[in-house]
Amino acid sequence: MTVIANRLKQLIQALRAKMTEENIALINKYLSGREKDLFNRLDLPTRKHCVLVAGKCLELSPVYKVEPRLMAKAALLHDIGKGSGNMSIIDRSLTAALDFFCPWLLRKLARPGRGNIFRNFRHAAYIYLHHPALGADLLKLTGTEPMLIELTALHHQAAKKDDPPELELLRKADGMF
Numbered sequence: 001m002t003v004i005a006n007r008l009k010q011l012i013q014a015l016r017a018k019m020t021e022e023n024i025a026l027i028n029k030y031l032s033g034r035e036k037d038l039f040n041r042l043d044l045p046t047r048k049h050c051v052l053v054a055g056k057c058l059e060l061s062p063v064y065k066v067e068p069r070l071m072a073k074a075a076l077l078h079d080i081g082k083g084s085g086n087m088s089i090i091d092r093s094l095t096a097a098l099d100f101f102c103p104w105l106l107r108k109l110a111r112p113g114r115g116n117i118f119r120n121f122r123h124a125a126y127i128y129l130h131h132p133a134l135g136a137d138l139l140k141l142t143g144t145e146p147m148l149i150e151l152t153a154l155h156h157q158a159a160k161k162d163d164p165p166e167l168e169l170l171r172k173a174d175g176m177f
């Protein structure tokens with residue numbers, strides 16, 4: 001029930017997303033020009049999600065004993081792979097819901113390439129499932145530091161005992177918004 005409530009909260013946040021001047025200042029402070037170009041390809045709800053995750057990562061960096069600058073950048077960039085999707089909010093929400101209720105079906109349907117309503121949904125499912133790897137590939141092209149590429153690539157993988165604290169914090173903050 002908590003997961004469903006969280007999904008609903010995320011959907012409402014996505015529909016009401018707005019960038020404040022404070023949000024924009026945070027993006028300008030931590031991202032390079034090339035990283036910002038990639039970031040601005042994300043839809044507004046995803047950009048807002050990343051900014052909220054960055055705020056939480058900055059807040060909790062002392063607790064996890066990690067570098068705040070690195071965590072802010074990781075949070076802003078972790079979903080950058082979704083920028084290659086051109087997905088609607090409805091497709092994004094449906095894919096997230098299907099992943100929760102029937103993950104095998106989502107994996108079966110996922111296929112890249114936009115077209116009619118059904119193909120667009122299949123494309124959204126593909127991006128949803130593969131955005132960590134797609135994002136890591138995009139970041140390699142921008143010369144982003146290796147740790148950030150690794151955090152992006154691994155942020156949806158199941159937790160392991162020897163995960164670095166940076167990855168633990170990113171996953172925790174990511175799950176909150």
Ligand SMILES: [Fe+2]
Pocket residue numbers: 078079131132155156
């Ligand atoms: Fe993600």
Ligand SMILES: [Fe+2]
Pocket residue numbers: 049078079174
């Ligand atoms: Fe995320």
